[in-house]
Amino acid sequence: MPRNAFYAQSGGVTAVINASAAGVIETARRHRAKIGKVLAGRDGILGALTEDLIDTGRESPAAIRALKHTPGGAFGSCRYKLKGVEKGGHEYERLIEVFRAHDIGYFFYNGGNDSADTCLKVSRIAAEMGYPLVAVHVPKTIDNDLPITDCCPGFGSVAKYVATSMREAGCDVASMARTSTKVFVLEVMGRHAGWITAATGLARGRPDEGPHVLLFPEIAFDEAAFLAKVDEAVRRHGYCTIGVSEGLHDKDGRFLSETGLKDAFGHSQLGGVAPFVASLVQAKLKYKYHWAVADYLQRSARHIASKTDLEQSYAVGKAAVELAVAGRSGVMPTIVRVSSRPYRWKIGVARLEDVANVEKKMPRDFITPDGFGITAKCRRYLEPLIAGEAYPPFENGLPDYVRLKNVSVRRKTKTAFKP
């Protein structure tokens, strides 16, 4: 008898997480002998806790296919860390209760480090409780900080967006610098790992082009060295473009975004390291500046997604189902790089105990000795990840993104649950 599957999206969404959902659902539909319905959690794992389950069987093949070109989380995601027995909660047990009520035999959890840990715990608690469950993690994070896998689905598209944006802004600034803006700062995401900051460096196609300075969260901010580097770029090239991580901090670990700006109410302004860096340049070097904060635009920019990233996102969803029907539990499909030039990759498998809560930062030899740029080795790693375009369909000048019906399944448990 086939058993049902549960799929949930976890944490920050990406331009291509729905492609993984499509990979899971379309592949499950090809394994009817083993997998019955695919039920999705509304707003991620909260949907399981509150028994708000979406029947993906109500969506047409065309709608599921359209997930491949639609950003955000089609079923909703959440930031929510399950509380175990030791914390006074019984959320894992509640999860199993709901799974049992809906005969869930497969658990697919689509997220980053935290959710890999959750997925592992769910598989263990199910085993302890004698409930048969195959739990597979589907990797996703724009931060590119999961271990073992060569890269993380979601990252390549952000990388392509920030590199393209930096190249375009560079064209703008270079042409205006003589009488106008000389320093441009682009702030990007990645609080602990500098992968996205590194990707802005791909914009540099010729030695004199920007970005001329990168500010990584892995390198403590050195004001004097930074200002000297900016000044040198302006003197040499007439302008300077800068990519900065939101997680930039000083040698004492203080985030610069928290030290620089106060809002009208006297609060520190989060997510504002670009204005801080820009105003520092203005105060000390007197150069006219502009700054941009890409924020959510970078992680939802499906219109400029990487084809490589899209294919890998779909592939990990598909592989997760194939692992599950083969009975592999407590694992995660990974991207294995076979070669860089030409780029070739295949799907591998990692055990969740090796993945959960491990954070992969930039290796030091991916950053130039002065700390302000990327090395040839880093470029060789990053380049294939942004390769290829995969434009969504457009209608009336705008991307035509799908919205699913998201019909709820009838509740079966009697207990209400307040997360």
Place this chain on the structure above:
Amino acid sequence: MPRNAFYAQSGGVTAVINASAAGVIETARRHRAKIGKVLAGRDGILGALTEDLIDTGRESPAAIRALKHTPGGAFGSCRYKLKGVEKGGHEYERLIEVFRAHDIGYFFYNGGNDSADTCLKVSRIAAEMGYPLVAVHVPKTIDNDLPITDCCPGFGSVAKYVATSMREAGCDVASMARTSTKVFVLEVMGRHAGWITAATGLARGRPDEGPHVLLFPEIAFDEAAFLAKVDEAVRRHGYCTIGVSEGLHDKDGRFLSETGLKDAFGHSQLGGVAPFVASLVQAKLKYKYHWAVADYLQRSARHIASKTDLEQSYAVGKAAVELAVAGRSGVMPTIVRVSSRPYRWKIGVARLEDVANVEKKMPRDFITPDGFGITAKCRRYLEPLIAGEAYPPFENGLPDYVRLKNVSVRRKTKTAFKP
């Protein structure tokens, strides 16, 4: 005998100003009997004043063609207002001196309101000095604020970028709002006119989608009404997305960007109205927020340019040359809308005295009565301007933008000139 032409880019550059340059140069090359060389000013009009002229004849047809897909100003632009005799300068006279030295018979000036005024003055002073010169303005401004022309080349592409970005960020926020960010603010350009802010409104494809609130520079900021509107959207839809003009001001005309934030050095933070609006929401409504400032990304985003805008940008360059060889001086080609649905347009002509220094703001009936949205009439006006995609070629995952050789012509005047 053919005479030479001078072409210069003026003011803030756009994703498609180089398409106008291509229109001028390619069309001039088809009128060899009347037009000799096309010389471009390096860094705009400064190139003429300092006699730093670029010989576009040294560029291959392929390079000129590639201008159509390259953002920024290929010859450099500048922010520089010519000083007339009355201000103690003799810059107009200097211009004619340089034009005379290089036998410039045609002056093509590619810019907004200011440059239309300059172009008009140049044509008048040339006439006063008895120097035969045909002066034609080529319209360009992302602000869409030139009169007479139905729209301004450069605007449609910014409009497409901000509408796409808003739609994508909306997908992101909608899927995370239950446990995470409930209010997202996107700041866009347009200090005096709200056209770009209005364009973010195109993102709304369904009645419940964002943006739910727009903040125009034409409407004085009303804090209480704004907060009520945001709160209503969050209560009804679970989240609220907001498009705000950098030029938002209060009823006393004070820019909110200047009142809200102080940098680490105590200076007002310019270009930071989004963080101000976001922190206001947080302080008064306690909703978690995110904000983005698109800044130069929006006006250089050639990767998501509007095909309509691209075609119109090229067309005004081409028409400017055709007007010039027909002997029309002191004029500007315009876009005339023939019909909205289906969209049809043609090229018209405006006299520069009717264009110079006139600013076209949003008509009040393009903004909803409450001041926070766009009307159906506005949507009907905007929609055709973002229609069609015109992707640049990509290489190794990034747009492949051309850089011209920009070879200088040998100087002929003996006088040095310091602008």
